[in-house]
Amino acid sequence: MENIITLAHGSGSTQTNELIDRIFKSNFDNPYLTADDAAVLDIEEGKIAMSTDGFIVSPYEFPGGNIGKLAVCGTVNDIACMGAKPKYITCSYIIEEGFPVEELEKIAESMGETARKADVRIVAGDTKVAGKGQVDKIFITTAGIGNIIEGANTSGAFAKPGDKIIVSGDVGRHGCTILLARNEFNIDADITSDCAPLWSNIESVLNVTKNIHVIRDATRGGVGTVLYEIAHQSNVGISIDSSAIPIDPGVRGVCSMLGLEPLYLACEGRLVFIAPAEEADKVLNTLRSCENSEKAAIIGEVTDENIGKVVLYTAVGAKTLLSRPSGELLPRIC
Amino acid sequence: MNEIIQRSKEIITGYDGPKVRIMEVCGTHTHEIFRLGIRSLLPENIDLISGPGCPVCVTPIGFIDEALYLALEKNCLITTFGDLIKVPGTEMNLAKARANGAAIRPVYSPDDAVEIAKDNPDTEVVFLSVGFETTTPSSCLAVKKAKELNLKNFSILTANKSMPNAYLKLKGSADAFIYPGHVNAITGNSVCKHLKEEGVSGVVAGFTANELMSALAVTIEMLKKNEPFFVNCYPRVVKDEGNPAAIKLMDEVMELCDTEWRGLGIIEKSGMKLKAEYSDFDSRIKLNIPVIHGKPNPACRCGEVLQGHCKPSDCPMFGKVCTPLHAVGACMVSDEGACSAYYQYGQM
Amino acid sequence: MCVGLPARVVSINEGTAIIDANGAKRSVASQLIDDLEPGDYVMVHAGVAIAKINSDDETEGNEILGII
Structure with missing residues (x-):
């Protein structure tokens, strides 16, 4: 495999598959991670909280984390704030041509690790490669869902005087x-x-x-x-x-x-x-x-x-x- | 609350004499006074006026236009204190110029601008040099360093201001001044002592809660005595002689000039510009800037606000057309501008 | 006019000092102050140490209130 991301990695070709197998599957592995067009999930009864968030942090690596960890935390925390246990997330990458594969691997590893820690499954993903200069290195968008636990009912609109x-x-x-x-x-x-x-x-x-x-x-x-x-x-x-x-x-x-x-x-x-x-x-x-x-x-x-x-x-x-x-x-x- | 604040508060809130007008000259004082909520403690007979001590607020609109010219027409990399980025020029501010592709970079120190020039020899780097005596030495050091390094791609656009002659313009605007602690840290106290001889009273104050409260308490107590006074309430930083090395440095690199203050007009010998031997580092000379006259919005009353002649809320645009998000006048832009401070903190 | 940062001098080298404000460190110009030593406190503005600080604001406040 090459050591930098090229436009071919985003073309749906064998290079794309190689990238998915080597970088994403190995780090995200779980029974729900789909190779099809959409993941098929088991959901408990009751209400679902769902959220999505895009991440464009520069630099993409910083003391205490990187864009991958951030992309998982951001979405699971949004869901959690509704009193819901985060269960599944999806992730979509837009990567700048020339981005080092080794760095992508670090980011994916950190996403996998954070997801395991948060007890959520990464169930579907997408990778696009943008031409040099079209994006700043790497952007990640995650979306997720979770089950609202019984009895929890929170909203920014519920604060009351005296609280x-x-x-x-x-x-x-x-x-x-x-x-x-x-x-x-x-x-x-x-x-x-x-x-x-x-x-x-x-x-x-x-x-x-x-x-x-x-x-x-x-x-x-x-x-x-x-x-x-x-x-x-x-x-x-x-x-x-x-x-x-x-x-x-x-x-x-x-x-x-x-x-x-x-x-x-x-x-x-x-x-x-x-x-x-x-x-x-x-x-x-x-x-x-x-x-x-x-x-x-x-x-x-x-x-x-x-x-x-x-x-x-x-x-x-x-x-x-x-x-x-x-x-x-x-x-x-x- | 400690004893200093407690006792100061008693003196301030207990004042029952005739109405007094106290002007804090320094914008950082304005900012801290609002941030600490000190105005809400004052009885009605103490009027605290915010003066022209924010270098961003008094920088004329034409200066921003000059910077925009360098950024957009001459493709210079503009380095600046963050404060200036949102100040409106005639057409736009630097933030908008950046969105249009201009290279604008906030820096913490002019020295950082020199380093950027050193690292990017093919880029013409300009530093927007604003500030009073506190800040001017940092620009002087940057120019000297650039000269030593023989940098050909660095210059400064000066709008530096000097306080002493501005005080004379403000004479009579207040019964006592709270002098800017960090200007006096450089200049020393001789100007303030001289002003006392002329009947102008004031104290030098620091910036912490203890310092501001005790300085206000001293001002009130001294005003009761009804004779001109000067007290250095910030002796842990301000020495009578100021900082002689900084004064010498400014004399070496810059000289006084007549300059325009936004709203106040031209004040004689109240600006600083580079001396002839440093003209290679003067953006106006080096980059052939044409004469640019900014066109301020005629309805803006920043000038009167800066002199304490009216309150921000007296301006017809205040809070309606002119807000921190869409600032018309400079006093609304800078966090320490009187209008911005009134807008943000005054709504209680 | 002029946000000042009180900071402790960590080290000095040829007109430049490393200063520490609550753990935030930066190099600043120190050539405008004579006889500066590590451990001294200075007031920093725009990357320049502009004055030595010789006590804390409580000691100062008590002294100031003492005169009235």
């Missing part, structure tokens, strides 16, 4: 990791992406209580954006205590260097739970006992004032609005 807001760990790590990995600002810091599949965390919480109003994963836009979305969807206000928000010291350092707000940096392994006050400690303690959410914290509550807004309680004992990001996050000197 507590719990974040499952320190914020902004993935965004910060990518920023540093691009090396545009010549900053070094020991920060790894928080990228992780989170169904087991959600399942543990739902095993303790199903009385959860909102579960959201904070991805691009970070926890700040998720909170604004929930405030809008639920038509409530959100009040958070700036000193309660867990932030990795390194992330804080990078943010102060570049004048960025950690609440708006992307996460790929962080959940926001909104639950009635009497459930909050249960949720918190359960999360703290799980891998990837040891640093969970209650950061604030839902209010019936300042509707649609996120209000921060600050170090001087005053309240202020969390400023909204306007588009692209840019480092500032002033």
Whole structure:
């Protein structure tokens, strides 16, 4: 086999088959993985959650993961946030001509490993090769489905005044990791992406209580954006205590260097739970006992004032609005 | 809340004297004051005005047009502090130029721009040099380094500003000024002391919650005494003599010039440009930029906002036509611009 | 005007210092400050150390409030 991807690999020819056999089948192997036009699946009765997500991260490999791991986590976490156990995912690759096969193998290996960890099957896939310069190295789109577990009923529209807001760990790590990995600002810091599949965390919480109003994963836009979305969807206000928000010291350092707000940096392994006050400690303690959410914290509550807004309680004992990001996050000197 | 904040808060909220107007000159102060919610603590008789201390806000529209010309007509790689990317020029901003194929790269330091020029000898690299005395030394160091490296593909487009003569223009806009801590870290305190002799009061402040609250408390207490004052409330960083090496460096590489401030017009000897011996690194000379006059939107009241003559909400475009997503004036673009800060934090 | 970054000097070499702010490290110009030593704290702006920091903001705040 050649050591770079060529247009022939995307042509449906013997090269395509070779690529599928060597790279994808070996890493994704499971009884449902189809060689036909569509996978045929067993589904339990009840409601299904389904989601899709595209991934174009640059660089495609970064401390704590790569685009493959990210593509699995992104979709399984979206499904999990609906209270559904992710079961099957599909993946579609668009690869730039000339991409090293060895790198593709690493990405596929990481997808397989993450899927096994998340207990989902990769059941169908597609590979297209685009001409040099038509895409930036490799893009992956995944889609997935999962069974909603009985009694779970969450939505961004269900937050109620008095509810507590719990974040499952320190914020902004993935965004910060990518920023540093691009090396545009010549900053070094020991920060790894928080990228992780989170169904087991959600399942543990739902095993303790199903009385959860909102579960959201904070991805691009970070926890700040998720909170604004929930405030809008639920038509409530959100009040958070700036000193309660867990932030990795390194992330804080990078943010102060570049004048960025950690609440708006992307996460790929962080959940926001909104639950009635009497459930909050249960949720918190359960999360703290799980891998990837040891640093969970209650950061604030839902209010019936300042509707649609996120209000921060600050170090001087005053309240202020969390400023909204306007588009692209840019480092500032002033 | 610690004791410093607690005690400062008591002094500030307990003020019951005649109405006082305090102007924070520095945009980062504006930003932090909003971020900490300090305005919401103030009694009605303390008016905190945001002054012209955001280098992005006071950069005239023609400067962005010059940068756009270099990016789009001369195919230069424009390196810039992230702050400038969304500032509107006459036709578009740099973000839009980038979407149209121009090469625009945010950098953390002008030194990074020099490194980019070094690594890409076939690319003409321009650094957009804005900033007050705090930032100007970094541009001077970059130019000196480029000269030492004998780089032929690096230049800076200057719009650097100098504060002392701008203060004179602001005289009378407020009862006391909160001077910009990091400008004074470079220039020292002599200008502020001199202003005190002329009856202009103020304090130098730092940027943390402790520093801003204690500086405000000191300002209030001093105002009660009803005589001109100057207090350095940021002594852990600001020395009376400033940073002599930085002052010497600026004298060596740049000289004062008359310059336009967005909204304020031309202020004599309030700008900095490269000296003749560094003209090889002056984008205007090196790349033959024609004279470009920007055309600001006539309805924009940024100029009055910058002088504290009106509040952002007094501008007819504020929050309607002009929002952070679709900024008309520069004060809405920069995170520390008074309009942006009012828009983002003022809606409570 | 000017976001400042307080940071600890890790090492110095010919006018350039490696500084550390909570674990975020970068090289910055240090030639504008005399007698800088590893362990010192500096205020950094746009990649230049512009001033030495000689105490924390609490000590400073207490002193400042002491004068009024």
